[in-house]
Amino acid sequence: MNETVYAFTARDIHGRERRLDEWRGQALLIVNVASRCGFTPQYKGLEALQRQYAARGFSVLGFPCDQFGHQEPGDAEDILQFCSTNYDVSFPMFEKIEVNGAQAHPLYAWLRKEAPGVLGSTAVKWNFTKFLIDREGRPVRRYASATTPERIETDIQAQLDA
Structure with a gap:
């Protein structure tokens, strides 16, 4: 299939339908995030990547998810306040979604x-699973929850230099 990430839409955290085509030509790191997870401090590293590489055509896209241990229980306002207050998040955040199962976001x-x-497992195992997307909208690599944003930086730089 020749589909790319640009074929999809998602509602942002403010409820607006957004076409991922808006990020055409950028390298992306798509992450299912949660506010009450042991990996939540990764927001700091994700925001650092956003700030360091945005001008070069990179963006993190955060997708809150409550499917793992009920670690994202809040509504959109709660999530926004948490991200802003604790991590000064500037990257795009989307509405809470499911990442596995019959109700998984497309x-x-x-x-x-x-x-x-x-x-070869396809299920997302936990919060903060990360997908690196190249500038053509194709997935390059999946990273486990425990893989810190800092450990992905070299791969991001390679996509930006390609």
């Missing part, structure tokens, strides 16, 4: 298939 159903995890 973007995540596609990402799971296009960039399988360890041993």
Whole structure:
């Protein structure tokens, strides 16, 4: 299939339908985030990547998800306040979605298939799973929750230099 990330839409955290085509030509890091997770401090590293590389054509896209341990229980306003107050998040945030199962957002159903995890598994295992997308809108690599944003920086630079 020749589909790219640009074929998808998602509602941003303010409820506006957004076409991912808005980020055409940029390298992206798509992350399912949560406010009450052991990996939540990764917001700091994600924001650092956003600030360092945005001018070169890079963006983090955050997708809150409450499917793992009920670690994103709040509504959009709660999530925005948390991200702003604790991490000064400037990257685009989207409405809370499901990433696995029958109700999974179509973007995540596609990402799971296009960039399988360890041993070919397709399910997202936990919060802060990351998908690196190249400038043509194709998934390059999936990273586990424990992989910190700092450890992905070299791969991001390679996409920006390509």
